Amino acid sequence: xPQKPFLEVGxxxxxxxxxGELRVQPWCDSPEQFTTFKRLYWDAEGxxxxxxxxxxxxxxxxxxxxxxxxxxxxAALRGRLxxxxxxxxxxxxxxxxxxxxxxxxxxxxDDGTVYGRLTDxxxxxxxxxxxxxxxxxxxxxxxxxxxxxxIDTKADILRLRPMKxxxxxxx
Numbered sequence: 001x002p003q004k005p006f007l008e009v010g011x012x013x014x015x016x017x018x019x020g021e022l023r024v025q026p027w028c029d030s031p032e033q034f035t036t037f038k039r040l041y042w043d044a045e046g047x048x049x050x051x052x053x054x055x056x057x058x059x060x061x062x063x064x065x066x067x068x069x070x071x072x073x074x075a076a077l078r079g080r081l082x083x084x085x086x087x088x089x090x091x092x093x094x095x096x097x098x099x100x101x102x103x104x105x106x107x108x109x110d111d112g113t114v115y116g117r118l119t120d121x122x123x124x125x126x127x128x129x130x131x132x133x134x135x136x137x138x139x140x141x142x143x144x145x146x147x148x149x150x151i152d153t154k155a156d157i158l159r160l161r162p163m164k165x166x167x168x169x170x171x
Contacts, residue, residue: 020065022065023062
């Protein structure tokens with residue numbers, strides 16, 4: 001599955017103050033992470049860059065965007081999405097973007113049996129949970145090293161070693 005060069009990173013949900021500051025709901029790990037970006041884009045093609053300055057505030061990021069200097073200009077942007085260039089992201093080797101996992105084929109790490117496709121990822125606190133669609137329905141997979149053996153986003157394959165009872169009824 002081809003990877004998008006520009007990724008949705010947050011939505012403008014309101015204003016803050018009277019000088020054009022915006023409240024942005026980040027769609028990344030945290031408001032702190034969102035505020036590390038120095039350049040975002042108004043579109044998914046990366047044609048309209050915008051410089052930003054921001055700081056975390058509770059569960060949102062408070063952001064000043066280049067060219068937005070009044071509360072009226074900021075209010076007109078409510079509901080707009082902001083994008084980040086994939087090139088600006090630095091992920092550790094064992095971390096993946098959720099959108100790169102959606103649609104990936106899930107196979108048995110030992111014998112290559114195809115189980116299904118990943119359809120969603122939930123964050124539960126202790127670990128993520130992968131939602132896999134099989135022929136018989138949805139199966140929830142704990143994203144822990146003893147179950148998820150490897151992920152190859154270039155080949156679109158997630159190899160897993162199911163724990164006892166996870167897929168016994170599915171196969």
